[in-house]
Amino acid sequence: MEMNQYLSIFIDEANEHLQALNENMLKLEQHPEDISIVQVIFRSAHTLKGMSASMGFEDLASLTHEMENVLDLVRNDKLKMNGGIFDTLFKCLDALEAMVKDVIEGGTGRGDVAGLVAQLKGIVSGEPAAAAPATAAETSELALVAVHMLLDQYQLSVLQQSVESGNPVFHIEVAIRSDCLLKAVRAYMVFDALERNGEVVKSHPSVQEIEQEQFDRSFSVYYISRIDQAQLEETLNRVSELESVTVTPVDLASLAELDQSREASNEAAAQARQEVAAAAAPAAPAAPAAPEAPSAAPEAAARPSASASAGNAAPRTIRVDIERLDSLMNLFSELLIDRVRLEQLASEVRRNDLTETVEHMARVSSDLQNIVLKLRMVPVDSVFNRFPRMVRDLAKSLGKKVDLIITGAETELDRTVIDEIGDPLVHLIRNSVDHGVEPIQDRIGTGKRETGTVNLRAFHSGNHVFIEIEDDGRGINRPKVLEIAVNRGVVTAEEAKKLSDDQINMLLFAAGFSTADKISDISGRGVGLDVVRSKIESLGGQVSVTSNPGAGTKFSIQLPLTLSIISAMLVKLGSEKYAFPLSSIVETAIAKRADFRDVHGNRMIEYRKSIIPVVSLAQLLESPDYRDEDEQETEMLVIRKGEKLAAVLVDELIGQSEIVLKTLGKYLTNLDVISGATILGDGQVALIVDPNALIK
Structure with a gap:
């Protein structure tokens, strides 16, 4: 059988099963008596073994076979899970991931699994798991x-x-x-x-x-x-x-x-091939297969509560090159511009048949728009789901207890951003577990729970996605950060005296900066946060940090929806048009200039029993022909970023519209307030204002 044509299918399914194994092993570690989780793990391992044997990856097959033997004893109540068994199984999963990665990179999928196989056999035979490495060198x-x-x-x-x-x-x-x-x-x-x-x-x-x-x-x-x-x-x-x-x-x-050993391996491979052939046969199962039926029931019951990757029948999918999706998006953006133009012409001509046709086209293109947008969007869950295992291993190696709480994993991001965001998040989470969360004794001494918490959140705000990593640890030691920054020449002693708390926090992102007292395999080499900032900024995003000493630290990453179609409010400043993302607008209103107040040199206005700042967009953007400030009233947009509000003054509100967000590229740089541009139905270019930058 020609295996190359099945290789991509094997890689996809192997990654799904490995993710399911990791997730369910973490669940089992929390609930070691839950046999239904063991059933799901056993089934994933069995499927992975059969796939690997049929593809000729013998090391993968032999390791999963020994894992099966251990899990079979557990599910039949002949063996109780303990810390040593969990550690060994997690090492096996790491080895399996390394071998699958080798296959992806064009290798043979082989790996050094002899020690792990010996440990698994020791567990099955009742010998201590640690006894295997103590054998003689020969x-x-x-x-x-x-x-x-x-x-x-x-x-x-x-x-x-x-x-x-x-x-x-x-x-x-x-x-x-x-x-x-x-x-x-x-x-x-x-x-x-x-x-x-x-x-x-x-x-x-x-x-x-x-x-x-x-x-x-x-x-x-x-x-x-x-x-x-x-x-x-x-x-x-x-x-x-x-x-x-x-x-x-x-x-x-x-x-x-x-x-x-060679003869035994050949026999095992032959047996594995027979098992795969028997499993793939469409005929009714023979009588000996009947005892496995009861074990399938708990597995089926447990599966809906597990993640979607835990082995359900995969949906029918097709792979499309990302460049084709880019071309489709560009073509649809042209179609959207023509649709808006047709709607304008129909309103001018006022023929019923033309109006009906244009309205039908608008409905169809709206449905098409939703589909095109969703094609490129991927839930951040595809990145987040690898972190629980990473935090578990980190906490164990550091002698800490840490809970990772994930919220907003269903938040969707553009595929190109998803592919790049994983490494920065790894650095930030490792930083929180290592530097943020205190050792158990220190936490107890300060009256905290012995188990630290790291929150990983994702949410939409305007035309951005925010990802936050927050811990309840010791917080940033700002005097120590300042001292290290001065000693390493990041800032001078005079500059250090003038820095605000937020500016001191941002010193952590300086190249080569580290507050670790000693170098370890986790941190201390001065690489990490500077890499995070450069990667985020290369994606057009921003990263910031806030901290309360003794209470914890929060890293916030702001990422743009780099290529998207959004609902926007079009406004006018003199002869120029601008667009505001509708999701950031709280409401529109008419503001009387007599209601403006001057507070410490800043204009403020009372809004629903609170005082919010007033921003003149025309002055900020130096619009050449905006209305005179002497007018008694002006239109106002109230925008929001998180809990913060601001009032933006404009000349005229045009109305809502669907616009295509285009990046400005290298032509216009250093424009923090402008996030992109769009082409309107009449052919004019309108700049898109970033409300988050305005409030900041």
Whole structure:
């Protein structure tokens, strides 16, 4: 069977099952007695095993098979889940994700799963999970070989004959340093040295994969040598940028064990293929399959409460290149402009048949507009759903207790923004868990719950999406931030005295800035928040931070809907037209200039028993021909950003309209108040005002 045509389907379904496994494992960790969750996990693992075996990914299949054995004991009440089993299963999920990622990148989908397989077998046999790594080095080496480098019968016989004739045979493991830039070149130098002094019988990965850099940092070979072990090690150690070289002699006993492992693996693969064929057969299930029916019922009952990715029948989908969607959006925006123009002409001509046709076209194009918009929009849930597992692992490694509360995961963002937002959110959440949430003893000492909370929120506001990460930790230590900033030359001592609290908070985003006392694998290297800001700004967004010492910190990311069709209020300033997103407008009104008040040099007006600032859009944008300030009354828009309100003065309100939001590109820059432009039905260009920037 030609597998390449099914590879994309395998990748999509494997990712869905892995996400479902992660989510349900987290649920099971919270409710370890809930067998219905175990049923869902078991079914996902079983399906993933069958898919992997049928596609020929043996390491994926063997690891999921051992996971199945553990889960089968749990669901049959023969084994109780504990912290050690959870940790082992989560490590297995990480290994599965790494192997699927390797497949996506064009690799073979192989991975170092021998240690995990041994731990899972230890759990099934009742041995402690930690006992597996304590085996002798040679046994571990043979386990690695048994999984990754099973020799065929010809290769085995060549090695056996070499050992019998007195030629030394070695298994060589080479690890290249992580900072090596040209690892394929170093690998070539190793193979060149080997081939001058003997013969390479088998390598993992293959020579072709190593030449194309399709390997991590290590590779291994079976080697027949003309020189002894000491000379061989000395020769290989002369190659620079190698982290380690391990040379293990191979004797007849170890080769015999490898032969048995090869036969066992072949039998397991054959059994897996039979299971896949039986599962795929459309015929009625045979009698032995009947006992599995009761276990399917709890799974079906539990599935609606699980996430949509937990294994339900996938909806029928088709993949479309993002550039085609861009073209479709551009074409529809032209159609929308023509529709508005036709509506204007129909109102001028006043023919009933023309008016009816234009009205029908408007209804159809409105439906089409909704469909076109939704094609590019993706819920942020596709990014958020990987964070619960990440927070769980981080908190465990730091010895903390942290709850991640996600709200607004259904909020939709443009696909191009979704693809880029994941890494900045990872940095911010890691920062909150590491720097924000205090250790358990510190929290108890300050009267807080021992379990910290990190809130991840997403919501729409105007033509923007806001994502907030808020923790209830210690807050930002501003004196320490100022001290570090002055010591590192980010600001001078004189400038530091004039900074406001918000400006001090923003120093965290300076390049190379870090408040960590020591460097760890989580933080302290001075990379993170500066990367976050540069990435967000490259997407046309902004990031800000607020903090209360002892109460917590909140990071807020503002992202634009970069390509969208929005409802807007058109206004006039002299001869110029501007558009305000309708979602940011609270109401329109007539304001009497006599009602304006001067408070500390700022104009304010009373609005529904509160005082709000007044902004003259004409003065702000330096409109050349706006109405004179001497007029008694003027039109006013009341706009909102969160809890903040402001009144914007304009010359005239034209009315509501559907507009296409176009970016200004590189032609007009540094215009914070303007978020884009649109073309109106009469061909005029109207600039779109950003209410969030106005209030800010």
